[in-house]
Amino acid sequence: MKVLTITAIATLTLFSITGSAQTNTKADQNKPNFIFQKGRPGPAENFTGRAWNVGLVENDSVYNTVVGNVYFEPGARSNWHKHPSGQILIITDGAGYHQIKGQPKQALKKGDIVKCPPNVEHWHGASPDTGMLQMYILPKTEKGIVTWLHKVTDEEYLKNW
Secondary structure, three states, X not given: OHHHHHHHHHHHHHHHHHHHHOOOOHHHHOOOOOOOOOOEEOOOOOEEOOEEEEEXXXXXXXXXXXXXXXXXXXXXXEOOEEOOOOEEEEEEEEEEEEEEOOXXXXXXXXXXXXXXXXXXXXXXXXXXXXXXXXXXEEOOHHHOOOEEOOOOOHHHHHOOX
């Protein structure tokens, strides 16, 4: 009888744990999965909407590489810009877009990796209804970091979607 009671209690406990785990709302599921701190707001002159940046690896003369993390709130995006030695993006959560000047816009999702070629104009940001987290890697920083250009227009952002 004692074994049956312990088994019943264990079953009820397991049911209550798994049952409560399933009560997460859709809003909870859409919250970004921050691995690193959110960081500081990106400057309005370089972003449309709200983007947050945190540096992870600072530039130095040994590695000549910068690594950071950006969170784009839904609808947020960078200006057109270019990097003297290119840029690598690793999408760690959410959904968004990337576009190289003169090419179609590319949809991005968690797990995607994008290589932005050196000195090529491009932009990236979140989708209209879902935020996006990305890590960025800037190699060979002795050549420079970034040249910021003009804003991505709403027409460019929404084209083909």
